[in-house]
Amino acid sequence: xxxxxxxxxxxxxxxxxxxxxxxxxxxxxxxxxxxxxxxxxxxxxxxxxxxxxxxxxxxxxxxxxxxxxxxxxxxxxxxxxxxxxxxxxxxxxxxxxxxxxxxxxxxxxxxxxxxxxxxxxxxxxxxxxxxxxxxxxxxxxxxxxxxxxxxxxxxxxxxxxxxxxxxxxxxxxxxxxxxxxxxxxxxxxxxxxxxxxxxxxxxxxxxxxxxxxxxxxxxxxxxxxxxxxxxxxxxxxxxxxxxxxxxxxxxxxxxxxxxxxxxxxxxxxxxxxxxxxxxxxxxxxxxxxxxxxxxxxxxxxxxxxxxxxxxxxxxxxxxxxxxx
Amino acid sequence: xxxxxxxxxxxxxxxxxxxxxxxxxxxxxxxxxxxxxxxxxxxxxxxxxxxxxxxxxxxxxxxxxxxxxxxxxxxxxxxxxxxxxxxxxxxxxxxxxxxxxxxxxxxxxxxxxxxxxxxxxxxxxxxxxxxxxxxxxxxxxxxxxxxxxxxxxxxxxxxxxxxxxxxxxxxxxxxxxxxxxxxxxxxxxxxxxxxxxxxxxxxxxxxxxxxxxxxxxxxxxxxxxxxxxxxxxxxxxxxxxxxxxxxxxxxxxxxxxxxxxxxxxxxxxxxxxxxxxxxxxxxxxxxxxxxxxxxxxxxxxxxxxxxxxxxxxxxxxxxxxxxxxxxxxxxxxxxxxxxxxxxxxxxxxxxxxxxxxxxxxxxxxxxxxxxxxxxxx
Numbered sequence: 175x176x177x178x179x180x181x182x183x184x185x186x187x188x189x190x191x192x193x194x195x196x197x198x199x200x201x202x203x204x205x206x207x208x209x210x211x212x213x214x215x216x217x218x219x220x221x222x223x224x225x226x227x228x229x230x231x232x233x234x235x236x237x238x239x240x241x242x243x244x245x246x247x248x249x250x251x252x253x254x255x256x257x258x259x260x261x262x263x264x265x266x267x268x269x270x271x272x273x274x275x276x277x278x279x280x281x282x283x284x285x286x287x288x289x290x291x292x293x294x295x296x297x298x299x300x301x302x303x304x305x306x307x308x309x310x311x312x313x314x315x316x317x318x319x320x321x322x323x324x325x326x327x328x329x330x331x332x333x334x335x336x337x338x339x340x341x342x343x344x345x346x347x348x349x350x351x352x353x354x355x356x357x358x359x360x361x362x363x364x365x366x367x368x369x370x371x372x373x374x375x376x377x378x379x380x381x382x383x384x385x386x387x388x389x390x391x392x393x394x395x396x397x398x399x400x401x402x403x404x405x406x407x408x409x410x411x412x413x414x415x416x417x418x419x420x421x422x423x424x425x426x427x428x429x430x431x432x433x434x435x436x437x438x439x440x441x442x443x444x445x446x447x448x449x450x451x452x453x454x455x456x457x458x459x460x461x462x463x464x465x466x467x468x469x470x471x472x473x474x475x476x477x478x479x480x481x482x483x484x485x486x487x488x489x490x491x492x493x494x495x496x497x498x
Numbered sequence: 499x500x501x502x503x504x505x506x507x508x509x510x511x512x513x514x515x516x517x518x519x520x521x522x523x524x525x526x527x528x529x530x531x532x533x534x535x536x537x538x539x540x541x542x543x544x545x546x547x548x549x550x551x552x553x554x555x556x557x558x559x560x561x562x563x564x565x566x567x568x569x570x571x572x573x574x575x576x577x578x579x580x581x582x583x584x585x586x587x588x589x590x591x592x593x594x595x596x597x598x599x600x601x602x603x604x605x606x607x608x609x610x611x612x613x614x615x616x617x618x619x620x621x622x623x624x625x626x627x628x629x630x631x632x633x634x635x636x637x638x639x640x641x642x643x644x645x646x647x648x649x650x651x652x653x654x655x656x657x658x659x660x661x662x663x664x665x666x667x668x669x670x671x672x673x674x675x676x677x678x679x680x681x682x683x684x685x686x687x688x689x690x691x692x693x694x695x696x697x698x699x700x701x702x703x704x705x706x707x708x709x710x711x712x713x714x715x716x717x718x719x720x721x722x723x724x725x726x727x728x729x730x731x732x733x734x735x736x737x738x739x740x741x742x743x744x745x746x747x748x749x750x751x752x753x754x755x756x757x758x759x760x761x762x763x764x765x766x767x768x769x770x771x772x773x774x775x776x777x778x779x780x781x782x783x784x785x786x787x788x789x790x791x792x793x794x795x796x797x798x799x800x801x802x803x804x805x806x807x808x809x810x811x812x813x814x815x816x817x818x819x820x821x822x823x824x825x826x827x828x829x830x831x832x833x834x835x836x837x838x839x840x841x842x843x844x845x846x847x848x849x850x851x852x853x854x855x856x857x858x859x860x861x862x863x864x865x866x867x868x869x870x871x872x873x874x875x
Contacts, residue, residue, distance in 0.1 A: 227874060230716045231716070232712065232715045232716050232872065232873060232874050233873065233874045234873060251872075252718060252872075255716060255717055255718045256718040258716070260713065260716035261713075262709065262712045262713055262716075264709040264712070265709070266708075266709045266710050266711075266712050266713035267710065267713065268510065268514065268710055269708075270513075270514055270517045270518070271510065271513060271514065271517075275510070275513055278506070278509075279506050279507075279509070279510045280717070281506075282502055282503060282505060282506025282507075282509070283503055283506050283507075283714075283717050283718075283719050284717065284718070285500065285502055285503065324713075327713075
């Protein structure tokens with residue numbers, strides 16, 4: 175495995191993919207350092223899977239350039255395929271094969287040397303906690319097991335870079351946590367992990383994040399950096415009764431950019447934190463809401479993401495009206 | 499091409515086929531079933547034509563004449579009737595395909611050396627059968643006439659006159675003109691064309707539909723490894739099907755196999771490589787199981803049935819249709835099987851068919867490899 179830190183594992187420049195008139199990925203540029211866990215965060219349909227497929231050499235870009243593990247994504251996709259592991263969004267091992275048969279198959283495909291075959295297979299089975307299910311048909315396994323087996327098959331050949339496309343969607347929280355432990359383990363051994371997700375809590379586990387929205391990369395950096403530097407607004411957390419009704423009232427108040435349900439309370443995004451704080455303290459009780467507490471909080475990744483997306487939409491709004 | 503990867507792919511395919519006993523059973527049972535069905539139903543011989551008889555004469559001679567019909571394998575007596583209406587209703591109802599009317603005075607006229615007329619009524623709604631039945635009837639009548647003439651001469655103490663011309667027919671390859679002898683070999687070829695394309699038409703499309711292909715194309719596996727690896731198990735099944743068909747031909751239909759059995763299987767292997775690759779090519783291009791299986795059936799069934807020379811000889815087809823038959827691989831396989839089975843000839847005679855079959859196989863295998871792209875769209 176590639177232990178050399180500081181090297182670039184993935185780098186793309188103006189990468190673009192169109193499907194007819196639709197621009198799925200709009201000239202994005204970023205790079206991922208060797209050994210990093212890079213999270214690609216964005217809503218469904220933002221272009222995460224399209225990007226990851228181009229990086230894996232299974233979808234041709236319509237524009238831009240890029241390298242993965244030192245090979246060009248346009249001219250050397252087959253070289254890339256020897257150096258990466260890929261786990262697609264949909265479970266894509268053979269459900270009519272047993273756990274062991276799936277591993278044997280990919281072990282043959284990746285040409286694992288005969289003297290390491292057994293060891294790698296046992297490693298996957300143990301890693302995925304499938305010792306008791308090694309002879310079970312893959313189709314009958316619970317989704318958490320399936321995901322871990324898929325990860326195991328994708329890293330059988332110990333690739334320096336792995337791409338995981340929403341690996342934990344549809345998996346229970348305990349299995350998700352376990353899955354992330356595995357990702358850390360792999361990262362700890364020097365593997366570069368490129369992972370897409372739409373779970374905010376998972377995004378926090380990444381070394382660095384790219385925020386993708388409507389095919390565009392709208393921000394990138396470490397989660398802490400995104401939360402502190404990119405958040406221009408203040409966030410107030412409001413705990414009161416009937417939060418749903420309160421949300422509508424708050425959203426209409428002057429100075430409030432956005433109000434959204436967050437846990438049991440509300441997150442209110444504003445440019446003028448102190449003034450809105452005072453307004454809320456006055457208005458909410460007056461309108462008959464029992465206020466528990468209102469306090470400024472540090473922005474969460476979700477706040478950052480929502481705020482960036484809203485700003486982006488606001489910037490694009492006038493343009494779109496002109497286009498109409 | 500890496501042997502380990504090839505082995506991994508074909509082993510995986512074998513396991514998947516074995517896990518799906520219904521499909522495997524169908525892959526083996528359907529060709530046997532078709533062979534049974536068509537082998538028995540598709541007889542082009544006309545025998546046991548049901549015959550309705552109105553014997554107006556009712557003499558020893560007329561009964562003797564009728565027995566020439568009913569005693570032959572070509573006619574079987576449906577019943578005797580006493581009027582035209584009953585003949586008509588028997589033919590209308592399809593109970594009889596032919597009616598024989600022997601007029602009063604038949605015995606008297608034939609015995610005295612005068613000309614007697616008999617009437618034959620045929621159901622022309624099946625013109626093929628009617629023509630053949632008319633031919634049989636004429637032959638039966640002719641023989642009876644000759645014997646009557648000879649008998650009359652003998653009675654008169656004369657010498658039997660010799661017919662001025664006598665055709666000595668020798669039918670080669672199929673001396674009994676038994677239609678199953680040429681139907682079964684052709685049928686094996688036709689059935690295998692359909693089954694082979696059908697067998698592989700699902701294999702690639704299924705992987706695209708289930709999403710397993712996306713994982714596979716992200717690995718360093720090479721296209722020829724995938725294509726060949728997937729072909730090997732189906733090739734085994736196909737050869738087994740041919741073996742079963744040949745055994746059925748031998749023991750069930752008793753079709754004589756005059757040629758070299760080894761050559762037959764080598765040719766079957768060449769044909770299968772092309773036909774299986776055709777199914778896979780369809781699967782590769784359509785990426786959809788339902789569509790692929792339909793295209794596979796349509797593109798093999800009718801051409802191999804109608805244009806392969808299996809049912810209708812190619813030499814009697816219009817020129818345009820004849821040139822179309824050159825691109826139908828079943829044509830060559832039909833010719834090869836008929837040649838090996840009936841004529842017992844070898845490659846010295848069949849090299850043209852064998853060569854084109856090999857060419858077809860190579861072209862399709864290469865096209866399948868070229869069309870298979872390790873890319874999403």
